Amino acid sequence: MRGPYERVARMASGNAVVVFSVSGCCMCHVVKRLLLGLGVGPTVYELDQLDRGVADIQAVLSHLLASTSPAAASGASGSATASAVPVVFVGGKLLGGVEKVMSCHINGSLVPLLKQAGALWL
Template structure:
């Protein structure tokens, strides 16, 4: 898992070529990998969604917004994108917004998550 944080995997920082506008930055980061999770390192729901994907054999790129100097602005942009106050975690698959924990779990339970992951190239089985 590409990870911007502590113990989940490889540490990676976004490049300087990414724009300063928070929404632009979110869109560029979200389209950079098959599965992208915007997270907070201390959030239990964020931890659960990361564990779900890792348990499925998916290697998501994780951006810990509490460890990014501009993370609060990106969190606000994600909240606006979702239209609610509880923005994190936010999951993108194949560059497309899936949503928060509730949408990811609903997709997992109804069987639509695995086909999305396969289509994005994040899962081969």
């Protein structure tokens, strides 16, 4: 499964902020609106609109989230597909899902992370 991991890593490092999303997902919409409201123009990959490799990408994203989140690892956040998005990368590094993004926003650490990655200048 090395190929899909490399593909996700390549996609995630293509811009200062990358969001893996599904176009009809309300939590994905929340994350994208938050980033846009902060002045960040993230690269967004809508998984439901990709031509190929979607299942592999979703599996990689689910695995990455599960390895960073005890709730995701226990299955507490629902189905694998639902918990796989949104997934946000900042500076090519995994930030996390909606809970992590909102937590960082609330505790004040999101803007410094975005500045450090070159996504914000002010």
